[in-house]
Amino acid sequence: MELIALFGTFAVLLVLGVPVAFALGAAAFACAFAMGLPPTVVIQRISSGMNVFSLLAIPCFIYAGELMLQGKIADKLINFAVAGIGHLRGGLGLVNVAASIMFGGISGSAVADVSALGSVLVPKMREQGYHSDYAVNVTISSATIGLIIPPSHNLILFSIATGGGVSVASLFLAGIVPGLLVGLCLMAVTYAIAVRRKYPAGTFPGWMPLLVAFVVAIPGLITAVIIVVGVRFGFFTATEASGIAALYALLITIFVYRSLSFDAFVLATVNAVKTTAMVLLIIGAAMAFGWMMAANRVPLMLSELLTGLSDNKYVILLTINVILLFLGTFMDMAPLIVITTPIFLPVAAELGMDPVQFGIVLIMNLGLGLITPPVGTVLFVGCAVGKIKVEEPLKTIWPFYAAHLVALMLVTYVPAIAMTLVDWLG
Numbered sequence: 383m384e385l386i387a388l389f390g391t392f393a394v395l396l397v398l399g400v401p402v403a404f405a406l407g408a409a410a411f412a413c414a415f416a417m418g419l420p421p422t423v424v425i426q427r428i429s430s431g432m433n434v435f436s437l438l439a440i441p442c443f444i445y446a447g448e449l450m451l452q453g454k455i456a457d458k459l460i461n462f463a464v465a466g467i468g469h470l471r472g473g474l475g476l477v478n479v480a481a482s483i484m485f486g487g488i489s490g491s492a493v494a495d496v497s498a499l500g501s502v503l504v505p506k507m508r509e510q511g512y513h514s515d516y517a518v519n520v521t522i523s524s525a526t527i528g529l530i531i532p533p534s535h536n537l538i539l540f541s542i543a544t545g546g547g548v549s550v551a552s553l554f555l556a557g558i559v560p561g562l563l564v565g566l567c568l569m570a571v572t573y574a575i576a577v578r579r580k581y582p583a584g585t586f587p588g589w590m591p592l593l594v595a596f597v598v599a600i601p602g603l604i605t606a607v608i609i610v611v612g613v614r615f616g617f618f619t620a621t622e623a624s625g626i627a628a629l630y631a632l633l634i635t636i637f638v639y640r641s642l643s644f645d646a647f648v649l650a651t652v653n654a655v656k657t658t659a660m661v662l663l664i665i666g667a668a669m670a671f672g673w674m675m676a677a678n679r680v681p682l683m684l685s686e687l688l689t690g691l692s693d694n695k696y697v698i699l700l701t702i703n704v705i706l707l708f709l710g711t712f713m714d715m716a717p718l719i720v721i722t723t724p725i726f727l728p729v730a731a732e733l734g735m736d737p738v739q740f741g742i743v744l745i746m747n748l749g750l751g752l753i754t755p756p757v758g759t760v761l762f763v764g765c766a767v768g769k770i771k772v773e774e775p776l777k778t779i780w781p782f783y784a785a786h787l788v789a790l791m792l793v794t795y796v797p798a799i800a801m802t803l804v805d806w807l808g
Contacts, residue, residue, distance in 0.1 A: 479569050
């Protein structure tokens, strides 16, 4: 009865369109009543779930991303990418992916990536003869790269969900190569489609304009370097790094680029507060939901079920990937990280997968859900930016899904992709 109350309430509320945070909280209350526990237990779990010092990194990284979004850092990165690879066939599509890799390493947010890069590149791609579905597909599929390239607040959340047993510095290092791998896979698909559709090629501006564009982009690009190096070598913690990132973003947008107006500063602050409130409420409710699952031995039962399916670790890992991909299409990323980590991490560890590698695999899986209906947040934002109906890009997005899946399978079954930098520098 307890599990029926927990999962039944949650499923019904999701179908009715209730926001995920409230659905998770209501399901936790329903389960508490079924177990005969006082409702204060749920309130305490929600409060303690949000009252974690490491979570301070999340609002600061969100704020840093918003400041760089409103300060138009993306424009400098786009100019650098255009100067470097814009002359190739379908160059603007390749520029889109390259800019996502660079901006993802600054903002750590897929939605910020779509908003910042899409608003500039999608109209520009249309002007040069690219189809709208292609422009939106490239934009949204590459936006998820920022979820695994540091700094990523989702990796910090995964570290918290493990009970702090996985180092944020190791996760940051582990996300670099897989993020670049996703970018290369997407570039291959982007180029192939551009050739088939006969999209235009630009002209190479010369080495001096390329050098100038690079120098202009350096203050923005160096953000991720400061964070990763600082955390890895112990100059500051991940939480302190988030505050440094926010301060650095404020300083370079005001004094270096001079692109952050007072109105833009206020907008960035308000947006960061709203996003932080939403994310922390979801995390708190997910922590209460996860506690109810643990109290009813759900993680243990699911672990036993998975390990009983097959003796082949590759089959079990594939099953975990399929489950995560399916769940990612129906729920937001933050609650899924909190809920699924204690379920699947012990199974992956038993199979010999390093927890750091599993964290990257988890985020890659759930990131794909952000561009998949019915809950694909990034998909809907990209369509809004591109001013097209959701149905249009979905007809032609399959090659981009395939690129993501190829990268996901490689990271899952080839540990060195995620772990080499960790082993060298960890």
